[in-house]
Amino acid sequence: MNLWKDFNRGIIPENPVLRLMIGLCPVLAVSNNAINALGMSVAVAFVLIGSNLVVALVRKQVPDQIRIPIFIIIISTFVTICDYIMQAYYPDLYKALGVFVPLIVVNCIILGRAEAFAYKNPVLNSVLDGAGMSLGFALALGSIGVIRELLGAGSVFGIQLFNATIAATIMILPPGAFITIGFLMAGLNKLENKVQ
Amino acid sequence: MLRIFRMAAILAVFCIVSAGLLSYVYLFTKPKIDLFAKINFNNSLKEVLAEADRFNAKKSDSNLVYEGVKQDKIIGYAVPVSIRGYSGKIQMMIGIDMAGKVTGVKIIEQKETPGLGQNILKPNFLDQFINKSTADPIAPKKDIDAVAGATISSRAVCDSVREALGLVHKINLEEKGKQ
Numbered sequence: 001m002n003l004w005k006d007f008n009r010g011i012i013p014e015n016p017v018l019r020l021m022i023g024l025c026p027v028l029a030v031s032n033n034a035i036n037a038l039g040m041s042v043a044v045a046f047v048l049i050g051s052n053l054v055v056a057l058v059r060k061q062v063p064d065q066i067r068i069p070i071f072i073i074i075i076s077t078f079v080t081i082c083d084y085i086m087q088a089y090y091p092d093l094y095k096a097l098g099v100f101v102p103l104i105v106v107n108c109i110i111l112g113r114a115e116a117f118a119y120k121n122p123v124l125n126s127v128l129d130g131a132g133m134s135l136g137f138a139l140a141l142g143s144i145g146v147i148r149e150l151l152g153a154g155s156v157f158g159i160q161l162f163n164a165t166i167a168a169t170i171m172i173l174p175p176g177a178f179i180t181i182g183f184l185m186a187g188l189n190k191l192e193n194k195v196q
Numbered sequence: 197m198l199r200i201f202r203m204a205a206i207l208a209v210f211c212i213v214s215a216g217l218l219s220y221v222y223l224f225t226k227p228k229i230d231l232f233a234k235i236n237f238n239n240s241l242k243e244v245l246a247e248a249d250r251f252n253a254k255k256s257d258s259n260l261v262y263e264g265v266k267q268d269k270i271i272g273y274a275v276p277v278s279i280r281g282y283s284g285k286i287q288m289m290i291g292i293d294m295a296g297k298v299t300g301v302k303i304i305e306q307k308e309t310p311g312l313g314q315n316i317l318k319p320n321f322l323d324q325f326i327n328k329s330t331a332d333p334i335a336p337k338k339d340i341d342a343v344a345g346a347t348i349s350s351r352a353v354c355d356s357v358r359e360a361l362g363l364v365h366k367i368n369l370e371e372k373g374k375q
Contacts (some may be wrong), residue, residue: 061206062206063199063202063203063206065203066203066206066207067206070206070210071205073207073211073214074208074210074214076214077214077217077218080218080221081217081218081221084222084224084225084229085221085225087225087232088225088228088229088232089228091229091232091236091311095305097309104375169312173309173312
């Protein structure tokens with residue numbers, strides 16, 4: 001039951017993007033189309049689950065005073081591995097995500113979960129927490145990506161649905177990201193009020 | 197005192213393990229990464245000078261150009277140019293035939309604004325340069341329709357095409373001088 005709770009937490013109740021509002025930098029930048037959003041989500045999931053796993057594994061050996069530098073070493077190792085692998089096997093996606101892959105290292109979701117959860121909890125719980133948070137991040141980023149691509153470029157996952165000339169270009173530019181996130185947050189709050 | 201050494205040792209262990217792991221991944225992925233970069237570059241040569249069967253690298257002053265060869269005859273040049281765009285470098289390949297006319301422009305790498313500057317990748321912008329020569333002004337508002345909302349990106353492409361044309365013009369003059 002506890003395990004389920006740890007997994008579930010990141011999806012809606014503490015959704016990193018729409019609830020905690022952390023890690024917004026990549027969310028704003030790469031959610032201009034659905035494929036980029038998906039690629040970014042996979043990269044973040046790899047790093048987040050990996051770093052949560054390793055942090056939980058070594059937490060008893062890590063002295064309190066130097067935990068942050070050690071978290072950063074662990075996180076940046078995973079980010080760099082992810083960066084190389086993406087460059088070698090998915091060059092097109094890598095080109096589209098650009099600088100935001102190396103920037104995962106400063107994504108506060110990842111350091112936040114290492115500090116707030118993985119450092120205090122056993123391995124299995126930490127991995128599930130990482131998976132749940134990644135899924136929550138992916139759902140938020142994915143829906144923002146789909147909405148922005150649809151309204152801003154008239155396509156979804158690169159498939160043209162209507163003529164791009166009547167689309168609102170503002171939606172694939174930065175203001176579109178803020179507008180979309182705002183509406184999604186409002187929608188989520190409304191939904192929750194109803195449920196309660 | 198002992199505690200400090202213990203912490204330093206722990207931190208060092210983490211660094212060493214991380215560095216070892218990363219160098220392994222680096223060695224493992226490096227050949228693939230280089231391969232993609234090379235394929236990308238070679239494809240751009242063929243795209244801008246489709247007629248050529250093979251390309252020879254040639255140095256002209258400090259610039260590297262590629263001679264496009266078809267049946268032992270040079271039929272044109274492919275010139276790699278790199279210029280500052282609106283955000284970061286734009287790397288381009290420009291094909292020019294022996295008559296000094298542009299045969300194709302291909303953008304290899306760029307980091308322009310999605311939705312605005314990135315429209316310089318579209319054929320209806322790039323195809324405008326075909327058949328241009330040093331006799332043309334090659335500038336937005338003159339003979340080139342700039343991409344809407346992306347004057348700087350458009351101008352950067354124009355400047356590069358002009359630069360490549362100038363370079364090939366110079367090489368042609370030198371070749372003629374030798375004969």
